[in-house]
Amino acid sequence: MNHLLCGLAANPALPPELVDRLLTRALKEAGTDPESEFADELLRDLASRTDLRRDQVRAIAAYAKHTALYLAYHGTLIADDVDPMSWPYTAIALIDEGRGHPEWPRQFAEHPDSQIRWKLASCPGLPPDAVDLLAADQDVDVVRELALWTDSPVTARLALHPDPEVRLSVSANLSTPLEAVLALAEDPELPLKWALSERPDLPQALYARLVAESHPGLRTAYARNPGIGEELIRVLAADPEIEVRRAVAEHPHVPFDLLTELVVGDRAAWNPLPRIAAATPAELCELAGSRHAAVRMLVAQRRDLPPHLRDALAIDPDASVVRAVAPHPGLSEELLRAMVARHGVQVLSAVAANPDASGPLLEYLTQHRPGVRKVLKEVAKHPHATGTALLACLGDRTSRPLAAAHPALPPEAITGLLADEDHWVAKEAAGNPSLPRAVMLELVP
Numbered sequence: 001m002n003h004l005l006c007g008l009a010a011n012p013a014l015p016p017e018l019v020d021r022l023l024t025r026a027l028k029e030a031g032t033d034p035e036s037e038f039a040d041e042l043l044r045d046l047a048s049r050t051d052l053r054r055d056q057v058r059a060i061a062a063y064a065k066h067t068a069l070y071l072a073y074h075g076t077l078i079a080d081d082v083d084p085m086s087w088p089y090t091a092i093a094l095i096d097e098g099r100g101h102p103e104w105p106r107q108f109a110e111h112p113d114s115q116i117r118w119k120l121a122s123c124p125g126l127p128p129d130a131v132d133l134l135a136a137d138q139d140v141d142v143v144r145e146l147a148l149w150t151d152s153p154v155t156a157r158l159a160l161h162p163d164p165e166v167r168l169s170v171s172a173n174l175s176t177p178l179e180a181v182l183a184l185a186e187d188p189e190l191p192l193k194w195a196l197s198e199r200p201d202l203p204q205a206l207y208a209r210l211v212a213e214s215h216p217g218l219r220t221a222y223a224r225n226p227g228i229g230e231e232l233i234r235v236l237a238a239d240p241e242i243e244v245r246r247a248v249a250e251h252p253h254v255p256f257d258l259l260t261e262l263v264v265g266d267r268a269a270w271n272p273l274p275r276i277a278a279a280t281p282a283e284l285c286e287l288a289g290s291r292h293a294a295v296r297m298l299v300a301q302r303r304d305l306p307p308h309l310r311d312a313l314a315i316d317p318d319a320s321v322v323r324a325v326a327p328h329p330g331l332s333e334e335l336l337r338a339m340v341a342r343h344g345v346q347v348l349s350a351v352a353a354n355p356d357a358s359g360p361l362l363e364y365l366t367q368h369r370p371g372v373r374k375v376l377k378e379v380a381k382h383p384h385a386t387g388t389a390l391l392a393c394l395g396d397r398t399s400r401p402l403a404a405a406h407p408a409l410p411p412e413a414i415t416g417l418l419a420d421e422d423h424w425v426a427k428e429a430a431g432n433p434s435l436p437r438a439v440m441l442e443l444v445p
Helices: 002-009 014-031 037-046 053-063 067-073 090-096 104-107 114-121 128-135 142-148 152-156 163-170 177-183 204-211 216-223 229-236 242-249 257-261 281-288 293-300 307-314 320-324 333-346 348-353 359-366 372-379 386-391 400-405 409-416 423-430 437-443
Strands: none
Touching: 002 014, 002 037, 002 400, 002 423, 002 437, 014 037, 014 053, 037 053, 037 067, 037 293, 053 067, 067 090, 090 114, 090 359, 104 114, 104 320, 114 128, 114 142, 128 142, 128 152, 152 163, 163 177, 204 216, 204 229, 216 229, 216 242, 216 333, 229 242, 229 257, 242 257, 257 281, 257 293, 281 293, 281 307, 293 307, 293 320, 307 320, 307 333, 320 333, 320 348, 333 348, 333 359, 348 359, 348 372, 359 372, 359 386, 372 386, 372 400, 386 409, 400 423, 409 423
16 A cells, blocks of 8 residues: 555546545654655655645655755755755755855865765855865865866866866866866876866877877777867777777767768667757758668657658658658658558567557557567657557557556556556556546545
8 A cells, every 4th residue: 555655646637635644644754663665755855846835845745855955956845945054955045056045165164074075075156265175175075076066267287286186186177277277287296197088179189199008998988089080080089999999989079071981881879970960951951862771870869850851851761761760740740651661560669669659559459460669669758659659559568557557547547457466567557647636645544
């Protein structure tokens, strides 16, 4: 029964009086048994609601530090709800989110607990007086944390700090002025190769020096760095390690001739690549006409293609290209059905993921033989799924909890799933907004 109450706690259609009952139940359980996992889970689920009253928010926040932090980071808890001295970490979470009181940063920069000062040091946008206090902190760990994250000009000063770990943190901070970084690059005490691997504004000669004789993991990091120029890109594209070469393909400025060379023949499941995402309409048309299906597939992964290009790729003879473009919004039902008729199981799940797929099309996909399990998973979370399509998804173990949570599932099916032997499925059904109100009332006596 407890898992059903936790599911109800997150149900967006739960009547206000039942929210009150569940909160009372959870706090009573927590008072009786401070170690209660049920009370902890129930309060976490209640904390995710967007319709809580201020008194309810404060009651949940007072339960434990982690629930207060959750409420702070999710925008539910506000500064006026918090006593900063009683709940310091919650107050710092609000500072981190830019929603704390203006006087808090300085107060915490002088706090006697160094762990609290350390946590504060990672917050963005701290006022200058708090930054100066943290930069002069007696605990070097606090100064290191500040050096790593601050966007204040104090980084130039911290680049001269006597502790090498502080200087190393400064070198990894993208707010640090370039001239300070170049000076640090000559520091024999500092292992800077990793620290500078994401910095995009270094001289090319320094990049070449940092990459030289590095191990493959480090060369992979530099291969993705948008600051390296074409000469070094081409050097790394010939690297003996495949992970380095794949990282070059992910570089935002890799030349198209090199990109083609890297992806053709590599059977990697490529994620959308930055260079393709930045391609102009003319470049896209040129790439879409490539004789290599692997290149056309990269274009097909974009979700903002001009309609004529999108539709042309939808009738590509290669199934991998069609599978890549199938989830693109705007494709007509005629084209989607034609994909299935032409390529069958190779494109079924991709067609099911199309945001414009209609209810009848989704029903058709669940009935396709041979079937594909991933189709059921896509249908079970699709906003256009019909009750008929969702009922077909209940027979699949991985799709069953998704279907149980879908508001288009028939109410009688949702009610029946409350008794499912899989508690995850039952909890999702209890959280379904289409669960009849009368059943909700029965579950919370």
